[in-house]
Amino acid sequence: MAWLLERSGRDEVANLDTNQLGIDEAFLTFDLGNRSQAWLYTLSEDCHKCPFELNSKIGHLESNVTKISTKHAWTLLLTESDEGLFVKNSSSKICELQASLGQFGIYNVKADKCKIDVISKPVNIYAPLIAVASLLVLIGVILGFISSVLNYCRKKQKFEPDRESSKPENNVQRRRVSSLDTFRGISILLMIFVNDGAGGYQILEHVTWDGLQLADFVFPWFLWIMGVCIPISVKSQLKRKSNKFLVLISIFKRSCILFGLGVMLNTLGVGPKLETLRIFGVLQRFGILYFLTAGICTIFWPTNLKTTGRFLDLRTLFPQWIVHLLLHAAHLLIVFLYKIPGCPTGYFGPGGISENGLYVNCTGGVSAYLDKLILGGQTHLYQNPTTKFVYKTGPFDPEGPYGCLPSLLTVFLGVQAGAILLLYKKSSERLVRWFLWGAVCLVSGFAISIIIPINKNLWSTTFSLCTSGSAFLVLVLCYILIDKISLWNGAPFLYPGMNATIMYVGHMVAYQLWPWHWSFGRMDTHLILLVEALWGVGLWTIIAYILFRKKFFLSI
Structure with a gap:
């Protein structure tokens, strides 16, 4: 029943506790290679014609893990320096990539290769919706059939x-x-x-x-x-x-x-x-x-x-x-x-x-x-x-x-x-x-x-x-x-x-x-x-x- 309950059955993956994630959230981890630090900027597909917004500083001395919403797809930008709260065109860009993430997933961003690896697969959030909708349709069909039979029998x-x-x-x-x-x-x-x-x-x-x-x-x-x-x-x-x-x-x-x-x-x-x-x-x-x-x-x-x-x-x-x-x-x-x-x-x-x-x-x-x-x-x-x-x-x-x-x-x-x-x-x-x-x-x-x-x-x-x-x-x-x-x-x-x-x-x-x-x-x-x-x-x-x-x- 894990598919219906939206839980993978594994609470801890790669030393990360998925119970700390809320609805529509995932973990992002980072592999910076030889770099000691970087700055993560994000741009949601829901924000049209917007600049990148500073999300967090990552590195060896700071946390290299961040939570991120999975409601919309993202464009992720890693920079070598802090370029302020918003940035349109980065002068210190390390990597820029597209990311479509899933709820309770764990992902690793490799800065040198500019790609995202899936450490733990996300859950299917639409399984409960499909299951509940199917159940309601089935109940509706059964009740409709019973109602039709009763009406026919009563000849009304x-x-x-x-x-x-x-x-x-x-x-x-x-x-x-x-x-x-x-x-x-x-x-x-x-x-x-x-x-x-x-x-x-x-x-x-x-x-x-x-x-x-x-x-x-x-x-x-x-x-x-x-x-x-x-x-x-x-x-x-x-x-x-x-x-x-x-x-x-x-x-x-x-x-x-x-x-x-x-x-x-x-x-x-x-x-x-x-x-x-x-x-x-x-x-x-x-x-x-x-x-x-x-x-x-x-x-x-x-x-x-x-x-x-x-x-x-x-x-x-x-x-x-x-x-x-x-x-x-x-x-x-x-x-x-x-x-x-x-x-x-x-x-x-x-x-x-x-x-x-x-x-x-x-x-x-x-x-x-x-x-x-x-x-x-x-x-x-x-x-x-x-x-x-x-x-x-x-x-x-x-x-x-x-x-x-x-x-x-x-x-x-x-x-x-x-x-x-x-x-x-x-x-x-x-x-x-x-x-x-x-x-x-x-x-x-x-x-x-x-x-x-x-x-x-x-x-x-x-x-x-x-x-x-x-x-x-x-x-x-x-x-x-x-x-x-x-x-x-x-x-x-x-x-x-x-x-x-x-x-x-x-x-x-x-x-x-x-x-x-x-x-x-x-x-x-x-x-x-x-x-x-x-x-x-x-x-x-x-x-x-x-x-x-x-x-x-x-x-x-």
Whole structure:
């Protein structure tokens, strides 16, 4: 079982105790040949366009062993003299080599030959992930089969929760699309899993700056799903209230509740210290984007909604498309034309030590600069962004106020999906349009990424397109399995998807509370961290199922 427990079974190798290593750590030893000392500089592949950073001094009089992280590959540089904290081009280089290291491995760097020998092989950190994922899939298949057999024996139709109250004009009652709740549930459980550490797996966490990893899809998927629901909600409210002003008041109230709830959650663990309170965050962005997108949708929603004709969805949303395209064009003009003191226009970089510190105070470009102007400084920004630890930057808020402007595109692409759901009754019509929108968004997003990088922190245009494109395709898959061929009822994701607000707020409040979280021993393997994270996800799923059975659904 050593392969599963991530331990080789040998605690001491080459006089080194591997029990001293933490998760994602390895030992580096050095053979300097005839040299008495050297300086080790390191450069992580996660730090783009960065200089080498001093790691340690090694030699006969100092320790010739150092610990090093294995989360990313490294470029190692050995020099004959101390060249300062950072160095771009060494004048006393002994050796420079690439190193992809593994957890609990022991390696020896031979300076004369400029190569790395493996003294003790690393463990396979992905074995627990594969084993646990396979087990969960197997359990899901078994439970699904049992559920199908029971339903067949009882000769009942698949239960479809929370039926929509509005009826089409032919008086045939339309059911709520369960795949949408399931998609929302997938997003909320994935978010809880990531926030609980994702088992310590770097590939499941947020990317530091440019690029996309699994965790980066969660937030935009949520916003996109909110957008899907907006035209359905607006149509329903206009039918009940028959007054757009009253609908706008209702939208404003909900937005204020979301924003206030987000600010309240920002005080968890730090207290309500007003002079340093982080004002913006996840729910705050939800509130602002809901107000803007739902408000625009309400204002421009046609009084006499047509239900026939070609390009029905585009004709219905045409005025809204014009508004949103103008808003996004304004964002791009600001990004590429607004001049920031000491920074180039159109800067998308992380600043800090990137590019040898040339733009040290330009992290996030115009987005961060305007956030500081709006909030009167950086004390109300997020103080510990990922860039702080990799690029040595200052505070930066990935959910800052300016980021709401480019994020509108994500929500409105969800509105487009919602309009298709609302205006087209046949499954084939919906699926074809969702698939085409998904393909177009993905292709255009990756194509434009040559100019505008895919970046969650800045919520770049390409990030909106790629994440929204993936959302279209995920909805297509869920819709086929759940609503079209009824091969799956959406469980267990359906249940948390119908109480997403409780799930989000609850897991934030209970972040360090038992029984959702616990520790045992050193917690120094991916297996134990993975079990702990999935334990919390499982408990919240059970809570969501209980609420579902009690027919308790919280809606703000």
